[in-house]
Amino acid sequence: MPSKSTDVWVTGIGLMSAAGEGTAAHLAFFDDPGRGPLVDEAGFAPYPVHRMAEIDMTRQIPKKSDLKQMETWQRIGVYAAGLALADAGIAQNPELLSRTHLVVAAGSGERDAAVDAKVLDTIAALGDTQFSAKEILPTALRPTLFLAQLSNLLAGNISIVHNVTASSRTFMGEEMAGLSAVENAVRRISAGQTELVLVGGALNAERKDLLLGYELGRNLWPHPYAPVWNRNDQGGGFIPGSAGAFLVLEARPHAEARGVRAYARIDAVVTDRAERNESGDIRASLSQLFTRIAGNVAPTPIGVLSGASGVQGPTEEEQAFLGDLGARDFTPAVRAFGSRLGHTVEAQFPVGLALAALALGRGRYFASADNDAVEQPLKTPLQRVLVTGVGHWRGEGLALLGPVDGGRIG
């Protein structure tokens, strides 16, 4: 291990979701626990979905030719990336952009559902006869659609639209994509490999082809809206949410040298994969991860931004782990941001980090609803935020963030 690691600061945030776009909209939304739920229960019934707020994409993606080359999930990601670059004072600065490394958590998509439906009818009419290219061809007739589907083309479009060029890596694997991306970005800065990283992800939840992928494993919540902690009795499940979340992470000396104020410091990001063969595996995995990062931290009440999905097993076990934190004298003030914005899969961990940085940047935590059984007020000043990321199928991760002197907001 290098004897001295570089502090990693959050110097830019790009956030968009059902709650709107930008840092102020999200602070306002999370300061008002009574607002919402911002959920569409009809459009994808029986599955509720948190739809993206109305946002004029041309503000970050001005060229029509660029917009035409992307499907919605890529537009969301490119837009959020642009917000983060602007927020960090990097946008339009060729010298800084050429030194900015891009790390993206991506799924892919998206299909033309109407065309696919027609193809299915055609194939069904063939009966047992094997289908061939002429049946499938209509799904692929727009060549650019393929590029709009490719996982790494979200990163490709960010490079093209915003000129981020130092390097580009795309991680996949549902929630694990977000964990891998953030972990990779933080490790490279800590080790002095790079000074500037743009990291994040995007999800367009308003797609039946996407819902299908999750529902094959019976992971979706097929009932009217309920917060993630209240879904157990009916078998659990997640409510997908559209979101884009990008962060500019920066080596502290680099940020200080260019005089940019930071929201927060990322003290640690740790990840693992429990086998999940037995009940308790996830809880044990999270507990071990917490032990790895809590070693030098004095036990105090702590803000916990939970990325819990609402899927039964993982969510129950995460709740048990959070209960264990109390026993370790880190009284957790839990906020499951997925209850408010939906589960954003690849983007979930970046969303959690963005919200944690926002709270730390202004030095005050988010309010809790009155009389909430799980989510309690934080009774001490905000010192640290723990972000959890537990995959609905696989993967566990934790991030610990702390304040930077002076803060960013207010």
Add this chain to the structure above:
Amino acid sequence: MTQNFKDSKGRPIVAVTGMGLVTSLGWGKSASWDELVQGRSGIRMISRFPTEGLRTMFGGAVAHPGQQPDSCPELTFEMARFAAGEALGEAGLAEAKDFPGPLFVATPPAELEWPQRKLLNEHPGGEGLQGYDRLLAAARSGAFKSMFETFQFASVAEHLARALRPRGLPVSVSTACASGATAIQLGVEAIRRGETTTALAIGTDSSLQLEALIRFSLLSALSTRNDRPEAASRPFTKSRDGFVMAEGAAALVLESLESAKARGATCLGYVRGCGEMADDYHRTRSKPDGSAIIGAIRNAILDAGVAPEEIDYVNAHGTSTPENDKMEYLSLKATLGDHLASTPVSSNKSMIGHTLSAAGAIEAVLSFLMIANGVLLPTINYADPDPDIPLDVVPNTARRQNIRTVLSNSFGFGGQNAALVLSAAD
């Protein structure tokens, strides 16, 4: 005398102690190598699915020696599992219950294919419904959980993690056609940062399914030489007309030299340097001045701490598309200068096609095999050299030549470029 375990930049030297390979020419390093040194092609007419009506009807399909899997993700896993097994065996780690480091897998994005959609469409759960509503109703029946476990983006890495039991979160990476090189780079960096002494890097790709072939075809990226598939991949020739989709996998056990020596493992070579740079010009084309490709190559050479004149051989990206081969030549000219005239540059893709996410890892393994055997693999089908690309491409037949240091290039759609500098062990 004590050996120095650090490179010129004070970082741990990263050795390769085990390698595995699957190509359309065979399962295993020697099965593939024996064909490759004879300049044989693994490109054939596709029999896996009907191709009538398609502009391209051939590819480098990998036939499973046992039961052919039903889907691309399953074959992607099977090939990776085999390559990993071969690599672990060579590294002397086959007996280990858990692989003692992280796993980095370059793998194509998983997606449902039409046979699966058809199966869902036929399920009685969706009766009376149409399109995705019908498929969703079938999914709600709960009868398709194994399909879920196959078609998640995390699936290939997850199944590998179950089999190999690496440390931590298995990492799935995609930088399109540079993915295999990126997986190696991630492993190298983890060792250099001191996070681990060992890492397993795998590139694996099965994408030969009907819709994927149609999509690449519609991008006009593929060769259409249906009359002679084995002659279709012809990098650096005047008549090259596109790449050939192909399947394959490679695995490399990466290990700090110190750790390899301590446990008495054989060092097959070193990964000396990794470089990358992203292009912001176009989704499928590189900047006309080649600056992003040039930057990636330069960064790799700088990272390795070698002089351009030390590069003995270039394992080209060499896809056989009009665009790539021209740009790659210009970029090599810019980075190697006059040294290029005396540097052989060959493309394995002339024989095994373009293995997409796997290519960077496969080409790294083949580079180390060339170093070990003192043989340069040829660029076959080099019948009509492109006069604008004056390269020594090791035309048509393998050549006996000892080399120590190799530059291996990988460039992806979406502008993600990576290059590796690989060398013989001391």
